Amino acid sequence: LSHGEGGRVMRRLIRDRIGAKFGDGNVQLHSDAACLGNLVGEVAMTTDSYVVSPLFFPGGDIGSLAVHGTVNDLAMAGARPLFLTLALILEEGLSVETLDSIIDSIASAARQCDVKIVAGDTKVVPKGAADQIFINTTGIGVHQHTRRMSACQIQPNDCLIVSGPLARHGLAVLAARESIALSPPPRSDSAPLHRVATELLQTLGDDLRTMRDATRGGVAAVLHEWAEESEHAMWVDESTLPLLPESRGVCELLGLDPLFVANEGTFVVAVAPDRVDDALTVLRSHAAVGEPSVIGQARRRKLSPVLVARGLGADQPLDEPIAAMLPRIC
Amino acid sequence: MTITAIPPATSTRFLMKGLVQGQGVRPTITRLAAEHHIVGSVCNSSRGVEIHAAAKPSDLLAFETKLRTRFPNAAFAVESSTTLSESKLEKFEIVPSEIGDSMRTVVPLDRVICGDCAAEVRSATDWRSDYPFITCAICGPRYSILRSMPFDRNSTTMDAFPMCPRCKAEYRDPSDRRFHAQTVCCPTCGPQCWVTDAAGKRLADSTDAMRFIAERIDEGDIVAVKAIGGYQLICDATNHQTVQRLRNRKHRPNKPLPVMVGDLASARQLALVSDAEACELQSPAGPIVLLRSRLNTGLSDLISPHLGTIGLMLPTSALHMILADRVGRPLVVTSGNTHGSPIIFQNEMAQTELATIAGVFLHHDRDITHPVDDSVVQCICDSPMTIRAARGIAPITVNHASNITRLAAGGHQKVAVALQTNDSIVLGPHIGDMESESSRLRLTANVDRLQVLLQVESSAVVHDWHPDYFTTAWASRNECETTSVQHHHAHVVGAMLEHDLLDQAVLGIAFDGTGYCNDGTVWGGEALLATQSDFQRVGHLRPFRLPGGEAAIKQPWRIAKSLRFQLGQSSDESIDDAFRYAMDHGPITSSMGRLFDGVAAMVLGIESVDDEGEAAMRLEAVCDLKESTSYEFVIHTSTLPPGGSSEARGGQRAVPSALALPAHSSRPSQGEGEVIAQPTLLLDWRPVLTAIQDDLHHLSPNRIATKFHRAVAKLICELASRHDRIPCVLSGGVFQNRVLLEMIQKSASQRSLDIRLPGRIPVNDGGLAIGQLLIAEGDPSCV
Ligand SMILES: [Fe+3]
Numbered sequence A: 001l002s003h004g005e006g007g008r009v010m011r012r013l014i015r016d017r018i019g020a021k022f023g024d025g026n027v028q029l030h031s032d033a034a035c036l037g038n039l040v041g042e043v044a045m046t047t048d049s050y051v052v053s054p055l056f057f058p059g060g061d062i063g064s065l066a067v068h069g070t071v072n073d074l075a076m077a078g079a080r081p082l083f084l085t086l087a088l089i090l091e092e093g094l095s096v097e098t099l100d101s102i103i104d105s106i107a108s109a110a111r112q113c114d115v116k117i118v119a120g121d122t123k124v125v126p127k128g129a130a131d132q133i134f135i136n137t138t139g140i141g142v143h144q145h146t147r148r149m150s151a152c153q154i155q156p157n158d159c160l161i162v163s164g165p166l167a168r169h170g171l172a173v174l175a176a177r178e179s180i181a182l183s184p185p186p187r188s189d190s191a192p193l194h195r196v197a198t199e200l201l202q203t204l205g206d207d208l209r210t211m212r213d214a215t216r217g218g219v220a221a222v223l224h225e226w227a228e229e230s231e232h233a234m235w236v237d238e239s240t241l242p243l244l245p246e247s248r249g250v251c252e253l254l255g256l257d258p259l260f261v262a263n264e265g266t267f268v269v270a271v272a273p274d275r276v277d278d279a280l281t282v283l284r285s286h287a288a289v290g291e292p293s294v295i296g297q298a299r300r301r302k303l304s305p306v307l308v309a310r311g312l313g314a315d316q317p318l319d320e321p322i323a324a325m326l327p328r329i330c
Numbered sequence B: 001m002t003i004t005a006i007p008p009a010t011s012t013r014f015l016m017k018g019l020v021q022g023q024g025v026r027p028t029i030t031r032l033a034a035e036h037h038i039v040g041s042v043c044n045s046s047r048g049v050e051i052h053a054a055a056k057p058s059d060l061l062a063f064e065t066k067l068r069t070r071f072p073n074a075a076f077a078v079e080s081s082t083t084l085s086e087s088k089l090e091k092f093e094i095v096p097s098e099i100g101d102s103m104r105t106v107v108p109l110d111r112v113i114c115g116d117c118a119a120e121v122r123s124a125t126d127w128r129s130d131y132p133f134i135t136c137a138i139c140g141p142r143y144s145i146l147r148s149m150p151f152d153r154n155s156t157t158m159d160a161f162p163m164c165p166r167c168k169a170e171y172r173d174p175s176d177r178r179f180h181a182q183t184v185c186c187p188t189c190g191p192q193c194w195v196t197d198a199a200g201k202r203l204a205d206s207t208d209a210m211r212f213i214a215e216r217i218d219e220g221d222i223v224a225v226k227a228i229g230g231y232q233l234i235c236d237a238t239n240h241q242t243v244q245r246l247r248n249r250k251h252r253p254n255k256p257l258p259v260m261v262g263d264l265a266s267a268r269q270l271a272l273v274s275d276a277e278a279c280e281l282q283s284p285a286g287p288i289v290l291l292r293s294r295l296n297t298g299l300s301d302l303i304s305p306h307l308g309t310i311g312l313m314l315p316t317s318a319l320h321m322i323l324a325d326r327v328g329r330p331l332v333v334t335s336g337n338t339h340g341s342p343i344i345f346q347n348e349m350a351q352t353e354l355a356t357i358a359g360v361f362l363h364h365d366r367d368i369t370h371p372v373d374d375s376v377v378q379c380i381c382d383s384p385m386t387i388r389a390a391r392g393i394a395p396i397t398v399n400h401a402s403n404i405t406r407l408a409a410g411g412h413q414k415v416a417v418a419l420q421t422n423d424s425i426v427l428g429p430h431i432g433d434m435e436s437e438s439s440r441l442r443l444t445a446n447v448d449r450l451q452v453l454l455q456v457e458s459s460a461v462v463h464d465w466h467p468d469y470f471t472t473a474w475a476s477r478n479e480c481e482t483t484s485v486q487h488h489h490a491h492v493v494g495a496m497l498e499h500d501l502l503d504q505a506v507l508g509i510a511f512d513g514t515g516y517c518n519d520g521t522v523w524g525g526e527a528l529l530a531t532q533s534d535f536q537r538v539g540h541l542r543p544f545r546l547p548g549g550e551a552a553i554k555q556p557w558r559i560a561k562s563l564r565f566q567l568g569q570s571s572d573e574s575i576d577d578a579f580r581y582a583m584d585h586g587p588i589t590s591s592m593g594r595l596f597d598g599v600a601a602m603v604l605g606i607e608s609v610d611d612e613g614e615a616a617m618r619l620e621a622v623c624d625l626k627e628s629t630s631y632e633f634v635i636h637t638s639t640l641p642p643g644g645s646s647e648a649r650g651g652q653r654a655v656p657s658a659l660a661l662p663a664h665s666s667r668p669s670q671g672e673g674e675v676i677a678q679p680t681l682l683l684d685w686r687p688v689l690t691a692i693q694d695d696l697h698h699l700s701p702n703r704i705a706t707k708f709h710r711a712v713a714k715l716i717c718e719l720a721s722r723h724d725r726i727p728c729v730l731s732g733g734v735f736q737n738r739v740l741l742e743m744i745q746k747s748a749s750q751r752s753l754d755i756r757l758p759g760r761i762p763v764n765d766g767g768l769a770i771g772q773l774l775i776a777e778g779d780p781s782c783v
């Protein structure tokens, strides 16, 4: 691809290499604005930009990530995802084969998520102005339920459940980027969550306090946000954190706390204590999600927002570091 | 009582400051007054101890001389002197304390049981025989039961125990040892103890309680005992299984356990005790003294594994004395807490929190207001140095006036806070590491209690530069003005106060584990040219990476690998991709403590440690002093970045550019007392490590360890000799190392170098808060 191609070349690119892949009813190539028809229910909207290096990693690529990430943001808000827009910023020199396989991946992820890609934009920028490809997706969905997810609904003693093994996405990308040979190589957990989210909401109603995908900043970031919004403390028992043995080894070696490593399909749920089993049943029925685990509970706050019980010692505050990795031990 | 009044000629008002209240000051003065036919009064006031004395001039002079010799440490002032024709006064009396807005008196410290009280406890006939809470005017709890200054019974938790007529009579009798003893009590009117099981069921009361507990210890149980400053876990130190059980239950596999013995003679059976060490053991503070242990003592070898030392203490109260007498064997006496938590001091809390560790509890009903652990000291070349300032030692009060009241928050580990009052700096007791919720809560509570005690509300707060210390976040949360200071500068300024060098520049050697610097690296092997307000980094250890960050501190093999990598010796071992990533992204440090860890890992094969000082302590312990040679650090006098392309050799990757550190100053020097720019010395450890690698094949670890210690001592002397016109002070956790300090002391005296060893202010981060206060005070921008 080269920067500054004429309009005809770009049109053809978009029509043949992008639009065609999404099939009928998707990108409305011939209109300036997509028509979404009449939506029933309250409309939810979200946007996210995706930059990841490398573009392809075990378990996913930037294309599937751009779909799952935005779909999951809608799903976690309790909305049913319907439409996506797709904006591509391509660095001059990106190979057409690479673009093709990313677009294929976007198309298949969108199909899997039952969303239509209704509008798009493509720009090619000079070499160095972007890193191969940046993607932005905006998602639109509708709420089918009156419940809105908010951490303010968390009460002391509510249980915290994580849907599956932690840290898979972050480690997969890290290992691929740094060419750290591991066997088995860590695989990203990137996956759509709209079905499991809908079922949780239907099953638990008000007893589902809130849920959130544990993306950047990992489970730790979710817990800190919830603690801040609810003004309670989030308490976690380290021994209950689901972690694949290979992830545990890598985290140990690299000195990473899996609570801080990013996920792309693993999410945290806060539920009323007496509905834990129901929540676990729903989570287990969605095999792609992984094996869920109750990792802790909300508690009345004494001092620290997030606490971890490690081993048999006293509860440790889980601080969000500012000077990443600079030890405090003297 | 009435002293026959000779018509006095002179009336004088004295003021004594800096005295320790509650140690029989006023009764002593009263007795001296009686000896010299003085009439008048003495009282504790907000200004100090005020004495009003009237007598013949000659008697008054003799009295004044006696006062000065009896209280050599007090600041003594004659406030007014008038000639009288006659006095209406007829006697000398202690008048009740007047309470002012600021307390210029010193917080009284907890005192171990005195010889007289001990004799009464052991006597079969004394009416306080076997009473665990016996005290007198010179011994007993003080700070730990005090709510606010000054020290009077009604400001302590002894106010719950009204004196019986018999005790009251003693309290009022100037000829009695318990004259005006604020803690006087007896089995009738004083605190009582009782025994419960883990579920809280009462098993025994009063005297029977002591017999019961002693029997249970004898049978191999672990008991939780409410002592002076909090609960202690006590068991038979000769019972291997019990000690193992204690270690398992406390989740404390290796950290040495202190041992209490009944008397000095028993201490000598377990350890080598010098005169200076005997003095510390028997001091009224009653600390744990680190001693060189003897072999085959009958103690469980789990007491202090891998170390040639043992922490011993003598009974600190009548309660401990009775236990020691009854059991008749050395006892493990360790802080009553769960792993990572501060010492527990409330009955209900102990009953719930310690139930997983102790089978039996000895409670009592005297409340503790200020929880305080046992202190730890060691003697270096016959002078004591504090390792942990707690019961009997803290709060440490240093006369130092300031017009701003300020709080210093300390560091992240071994935290103790300090408070600047109008006329002194007060360093609170050891709290613990800020890694647990409970120790953070304890810190905030301690700060409140200290301010109530001293009746000072701080108007400013000072903390460390490290953005991720809890104390930093906590200090920033306060409403008042905050200042931050560099970690090692604070270490050095603390040492400057210790040696009374605040008015000049010093060479500060700050060797510790980790301290933050805003250049993005972790400091810890620093030579600072420092004044109270400013510093310039004039030397530092050659930087290296900590692969995996904090993981490298728990697993020193990582440091060893990182060091070997910098030597260009990585080819003979597999550095896999993951480790290479951990190394490339690990923080860069110039820490001497971490260098000790790396060397310990190499020489002793230590894979992982439970406690950050463990590897270095084990390296110190194996030293064989018969080895008289030394490795050599190379000192590069250059401001050139270390490890540039000129140093890159075959097979060795160039050191990342971030390892090239510019000279660093806390701020541009200005005006008076400025530090003159000096070239930065790079202290290169690579020749040391290369030599160690060679020696590993044919020299014992003991000799290698000694040669390494000598190299560090030599390095310090070399630095001091390059700055020999100013004193050199040592600070930082590395200087808890006795072998190292004795080597430094020896070569410093041979070479006539002015190197000051650590003393009363804890050399580790426990003393940091004092340096923080002084730097904030000296900083023109924070006045
Ligand atoms: Fe330090």
Ligand SMILES: [Mg+2]
Binding pocket: A048, A069, A070, A073, A215
């Ligand atoms: Mg997102």
Ligand SMILES: [Zn+2]
Binding pocket: B113, B114, B115, B116, B117, B118, B135, B136, B137, B138, B139, B140
């Ligand atoms: Zn006494």
Ligand SMILES: [Zn+2]
Binding pocket: B163, B164, B165, B166, B167, B168, B185, B186, B187, B188, B189, B190
């Ligand atoms: Zn009495």
